Amino acid sequence: MEERKELYIELKDEEWEYKGVTHDRDVVRAIVxxxxxYLYFVRAVRNDEFGEATLIETSGGGVEKxxxxxxxxxxxLKEELGADVDVVCKxxxxxxxxxxxxxxxxxxxxxxxxxxxGNKNLTEDEVERYHLSTLKLTYDEAIAEYxxxxxxxxxxLIGNRETPIVTxxxxxxxxKLK
Numbered sequence: 022m023e024e025r026k027e028l029y030i031e032l033k034d035e036e037w038e039y040k041g042v043t044h045d046r047d048v049v050r051a052i053v054x055x056x057x058x059y060l061y062f063v064r065a066v067r068n069d070e071f072g073e074a075t076l077i078e079t080s081g082g083g084v085e086k087x088x089x090x091x092x093x094x095x096x097x098l099k100e101e102l103g104a105d106v107d108v109v110c111k112x113x114x115x116x117x118x119x120x121x122x123x124x125x126x127x128x129x130x131x132x133x134x135x136x137x138x139g140n141k142n143l144t145e146d147e148v149e150r151y152h153l154s155t156l157k158l159t160y161d162e163a164i165a166e167y168x169x170x171x172x173x174x175x176x177x178l179i180g181n182r183e184t185p186i187v188t189x190x191x192x193x194x195x196x197k198l199k
Contacts, residue, residue, distance in 0.1 A: 028113030050081030074173035
């Protein structure tokens, strides 16, 4: 693959009033693809402080204290998708805010190829509170799903963060994606 510069995107939360930041969260996320050109995401069905919403999101989560980013993304993908992956490259970083909970997120995005699927290891919250499930989509279906989910405030925040990353993954992979 060609030499490329990692993306860096800084976003503000225009959905909720800014009241300061009480904590930062280092996050790893991945655009996961298979050899047939499909992409894998998680769907969450939520009804919490952010409101009621059905969302599409890249798989990923918080980096544990002392954990390196690549092992963290592999761990998160195994937990949420049951996927064993090869990390192809780092796509970039999206810095964003969740004003409602006074949090600044540093989202480190990776492009990962699935080697194999096995059992998921979801937390109780991911099962009971967020009802996480796996979505297998083409690129166009993924973009359409992000647009559809802009009907909620949280859906708009996530779409603003992830649509440019999914688009960059398409640029990197080109014809390898459906």
